[in-house]
Amino acid sequence: xxxxxxxxxxxxxxxxxxxxxxxxxxxxxxxxxxxxxxxxxxxxxxxxxxxxxxxxxxxxxxxxxxxxxxxxxxxxxxxxxxxxxxxxxxxxxxxxxxxxxxxxxxxxxxxxxxxxxxxxxxxxxxxxxxxxxxxxxxxxxxxxxxxxxxxxxxxxxxxxxxxxxxxxxxxxxxxxxxxxxxxxxxxxxxxxxxxxxxxxxxxxxxxxxxxxxxxxxxxxxxxxxxxxxxxxxxxxxxxxxxxxxxxxxxxxxxxxxxxxxxxxxxxxxxxxxxxxxxx
Amino acid sequence: xxxxxxxxxxxxxxxxxxxxxxxxxxxxxxxxxxxxxxxxxxxxxxxxxxxxxxxxxxxxxxxxxxxxxxxxxxxxxxxxxxxxxxxxxxxxxxxxxxxxxxxxxxxxxxxxxxxxxxxxxxxxxxxxxxxxxxxxxxxxxxxxxxxxxxxxxxxxxxxxxxxxxxxxxxxxxxxxxxxxxxxxxxxxxxxxxxxxxxxxxxxxxxxxxxxxxxxxxxxxxxxxxxxxxxxxxxxxxxxxxxxxxxxxxxxxxxxxxxxxxxxxxxxxxxxxxxxxxxx
Numbered sequence: 001x002x003x004x005x006x007x008x009x010x011x012x013x014x015x016x017x018x019x020x021x022x023x024x025x026x027x028x029x030x031x032x033x034x035x036x037x038x039x040x041x042x043x044x045x046x047x048x049x050x051x052x053x054x055x056x057x058x059x060x061x062x063x064x065x066x067x068x069x070x071x072x073x074x075x076x077x078x079x080x081x082x083x084x085x086x087x088x089x090x091x092x093x094x095x096x097x098x099x100x101x102x103x104x105x106x107x108x109x110x111x112x113x114x115x116x117x118x119x120x121x122x123x124x125x126x127x128x129x130x131x132x133x134x135x136x137x138x139x140x141x142x143x144x145x146x147x148x149x150x151x152x153x154x155x156x157x158x159x160x161x162x163x164x165x166x167x168x169x170x171x172x173x174x175x176x177x178x179x180x181x182x183x184x185x186x187x188x189x190x191x192x193x194x195x196x197x198x199x200x201x202x203x204x205x206x207x208x209x210x211x212x213x214x215x216x217x218x219x220x221x222x223x224x225x226x227x228x229x230x231x232x233x234x235x236x237x238x239x240x241x242x243x244x245x246x247x248x249x250x251x252x253x254x255x256x257x258x259x260x261x262x263x264x265x266x267x268x269x270x271x272x273x274x275x276x277x278x279x
Numbered sequence: 280x281x282x283x284x285x286x287x288x289x290x291x292x293x294x295x296x297x298x299x300x301x302x303x304x305x306x307x308x309x310x311x312x313x314x315x316x317x318x319x320x321x322x323x324x325x326x327x328x329x330x331x332x333x334x335x336x337x338x339x340x341x342x343x344x345x346x347x348x349x350x351x352x353x354x355x356x357x358x359x360x361x362x363x364x365x366x367x368x369x370x371x372x373x374x375x376x377x378x379x380x381x382x383x384x385x386x387x388x389x390x391x392x393x394x395x396x397x398x399x400x401x402x403x404x405x406x407x408x409x410x411x412x413x414x415x416x417x418x419x420x421x422x423x424x425x426x427x428x429x430x431x432x433x434x435x436x437x438x439x440x441x442x443x444x445x446x447x448x449x450x451x452x453x454x455x456x457x458x459x460x461x462x463x464x465x466x467x468x469x470x471x472x473x474x475x476x477x478x479x480x481x482x483x484x485x486x487x488x489x490x491x492x493x494x495x496x497x498x499x500x501x502x503x504x505x506x507x508x509x510x511x512x513x514x515x516x517x518x519x520x521x522x523x524x525x526x527x528x529x530x531x532x533x534x535x536x537x538x539x540x541x542x543x544x545x546x547x548x549x550x551x552x553x554x555x556x557x558x
Contacts, residue, residue, distance in 0.1 A: 084365055147539055152529025180531035214550050247546075248554055250431025252329055252459035256542065260426055263539045264546045269528075271493050271547070275527055 012065070017097045022090070025062070025110055026038040026097050031164055038113050040166040042176070043104040045072035052079045057112035060086045064095035067106030076107055078148030085109070100168060111179075113166045118184040118194050124154055126221050128269055129200060130262060133188055133237070134228040141165060141257030142173020143228070149177035151266035156181050157223075159188040160234075188236045195223050198242060204237040205261060207254065209244035216245050218269035229258050234244040291344070291368040296376050301369070304341070304375050304389055310443055317392050319445040321455070322383040324351035329455030333357045337390035339365045343374035346385030355386055362384035379447060390458075392445045397463040401419070402417050403433055405500050406480060407548055409541060412438040412467055412516070413507040420444060421452020422538030423505070428456035430545035435460050436502075438467040439513075467515045474502050475520060483516040484544065486534060488523035495524050505537050 014022060027033040028041040039059060042048050049072060051058060061080050068077065080087055089182050090098065097110050123129070130148045135141045141163060158165055165185060171178050186194070195202055200221040205213070218224075225242075227233035238244075247261050255261075293301060306312040308321040318338060321327050328351060331337060340359050359366055369377065377387050388525050402408070409427045410429065414420045420442060427435050437444055444464060465473070474481055479500040484492070497503075504521075506512035517523075524541050534540075 054531060143536065143539075146532060146535060149530030149532050150526070150528050150535045150539070175532050177530060177532050212554050214554055247429070247455050248549075249429050250549070251428030251456060252333060253425060253428050253454050256425060256429045257422065257538070259536070260422075260429070260539055260542045263535065264542050267505075267543045268550070270527075270529070273494055274492050 011090045012094070013060075013086055014094050015091040017094055019094070022094055022097060025108075028110070029100070029168060031167070034113065034164065034166060037109055040113055040171065041168050042109045042111050042171050043096070043100045043168060044172060044176075045070060045076045045105040045107050046107045047171055047176035049076040049079060050106050051109060051111055051179045052076070052083060054179035056114070056179045058083065058085050059110045059112060060088065061107065061109040062090050062095065062098050064087050064090050064092055064106045066092060069096065070105060073105050073107055080109070100172070114183070116165065116183060116185040118157065118186045118190065121155060121184045122180055123198065125153040126219075127200060128152070128266065129154060129195070129223040130156045130266065131159055131191055131223050131225040132156065132258070133225065133233055134162065134231060135258070136162040136228060138163045138169035139173045140165045140229065140258055142170040142178070143257065144262050145170070145174035145178050145181055147259045147263035147266060149174075149181055151263060151270055153266055154182065156183050157191050158183070158185045159191045161185060188234060192236060202237070203265070204233055204241045204242050204244050205243045205265065206233060206246060207249075210247035211243070211245050212248055213245040213268055214264050216243060216264070218272045222269060224262070224265050224269065226258050226262055229255065281512060286358060291301055291369055291370045291373070292306065293341075293373050294370040298373070300529065301373055301376060304387075307389070308379075308447060310446070313392065313443065313445060318389055319360070319392055319450065320377070320447050321390050321450050322379045322386045322447060323455075324349060324355045324384045324386050326450055326455035327386050328355040328358060329386045330388060330390055330458045331362060333356070333458035335393070335458045337362065337364050338389045338391060339367065340388040341367050341369050341374065341377050343369050343371055343385045345371060346354065346374060351406070352384050352386055359388070373501040379451070393462070395444065395462060395464040397436065397465045397469065400434060400461055400463045402477065402479075405498075406433040406479060407431070407432060407545065408502040409435045409503040410438055410444055410470055410502050411435065411537070413441065413510060414537075415507060417442045417446045417448035417514045418452045419508065419537055420505060421449040421457070422536065423541050424453035424457050424460055426538045426542035426545060428453075428460055430542060430549055432545055433461065435462050436470050437462070437464045438470045454496060467513060471515060481516070481521045482544070483512055483521050483523045484540060485512060486528075488525035490522070490524050491527055492524040492544050492547055495522060497544070497551045501548060503541070503548065505541055505545050508534065508537055
């Protein structure tokens with residue numbers, strides 16, 4: 001199987017770190033290059049596989065054959081091949097320049113960033129939406145995406161973020177689920193207006209809110225809004241149609257990681273709506 | 280206020296990285312030194328504050344005055360002083376050797392590791408216990424501790440771990456909640472026997488189990504058992520009195536972070552038991 005991944009003479013296609021394509025792809029670690037080109041970089045076999053399966057637009061991929069190990073890596077490679085994605089083999093040194101740390105498992109892909117426009121986002125009936133405001137750490141945004149995916153949320157809207165959702169570290173922390181989740185970025189006031197126009201109720205998660213999340217009706221068209229870990233939700237998330245709820249903290253700490261809070265509220269919403277049986 | 284933290288002449292107590300006490304404390308980053316001395320190191324203002332508040336045995340603390348900033352750091356310093364803990368001031372260079380990365384906020388403490396014996400663990404009526412088997416990453420163990428603390432679990436039992444619960448990175452990832460949680464370490468068979476002897480039912484979280492966690496009765500004396508992310512629970516977690524349940528995965532991924540799974544199940548158990556009102 002590995003034979004198919006190598007040119008006839010066994011040497012990699014790219015062996016120089018000065019290769020202009022390598023430089024261009026490595027540059028996608030910087031937000032400016034991502035914004036300018038509309039592309040990002042995906043590290044890791046599982047993440048690449050999920051990007052393909054979710055129908056992400058993949059421009060090209062780079063593999064380092066000696067590092068390509070495990071079922072996930074082989075599956076990712078096979079799917080890239082089946083999809084006709086151009087694949088270049090690289091030397092370990094070139095791959096080190098392309099990949100993040102030791103976790104890329106011999107495969108990275110270059111993916112086109114989809115539209116993040118709120119106006120282009122379409123919702124099913126009774127949508128269950130997550131809104132995350134002011135998030136700063138890519139790891140937190142990625143972890144919230146993973147929670148939202150697990151609980152079957154229909155979309156994630158990022159309000160006033162301080163990181164871009166297709167930062168490679170978001171992709172990695174999301175375990176690739178970012179590619180399966182309708183996603184939009186907008187200012188908080190535009191998000192609130194958008195939700196209100198569509199009759200989507202808003203539950204605002206706040207430390208110390210009198211109502212516990214279990215007391216709220218989480219059925220029907222609903223957005224669950226969460227703030228950043230350091231600052232919580234801004235004052236904009238108050239007023240008509242916005243219901244504050246808290247997640248009771250029963251130990252010595254005063255907050256949970258935002259991805260944990262998101263999961264607890266989302267799965268409670270799912271429970272109230274009737275969890276699918278036998279999943 | 281800062282004046283009280285400095286000797287009269289303003290120079291730190293310790294300015295040499297070769298100081299034998301500094302070397303001994305920095306050595307606590309290694310498990311062998313922790314096991315040999317029964318001590319560990321706590322980085323960060325919030326973590327140190329929670330250790331004190333939870334009644335942990337604190338041997339000594341080191342502060343770097345120029346780095347000591349923020350309300351948490353001042354609160355931690357004041358509590359250490361009130362508790363009569365010996366505090367040494369250090370130069371920035373010495374502090375860099377003692378502390379982990381940039382996140383210690385000018386304060387580290389040396390804490391005595393409490394007993395981790397199952398036999399010394401006492402349970403209230405109707406305990407809600409978390410069992411985590413085979414955990415490898417300190418960050419995951421710490422995050423599960425934080426979830427267990429938030430949901431008011433009564434204890435966490437670590438079965439066959441591949442990391443020690445007082446690894447400084449566990450302490451940090453737990454946000455200091457490790458000090459507020461009764462904790463034991465034992466082989467899985469001993470944990471199962473201990474739970475059975477006490478009439479504590481076991482719910483075993485398994486990917487693909489036919490019963491969803493919401494279908495299980497999570498009231499009464501209960502242990503929620505979770506496996507490592509890569510391998511899941513071992514085969515030991517089957518048989519009489521052990522009920523397999525799954526957390527339905529409704530997106531494209533096949534699992535959640537173990538700390539997220541723990542929180543969803545624990546908060547569902549709390550909901551079934553009746554959440555305290557107005558927390």
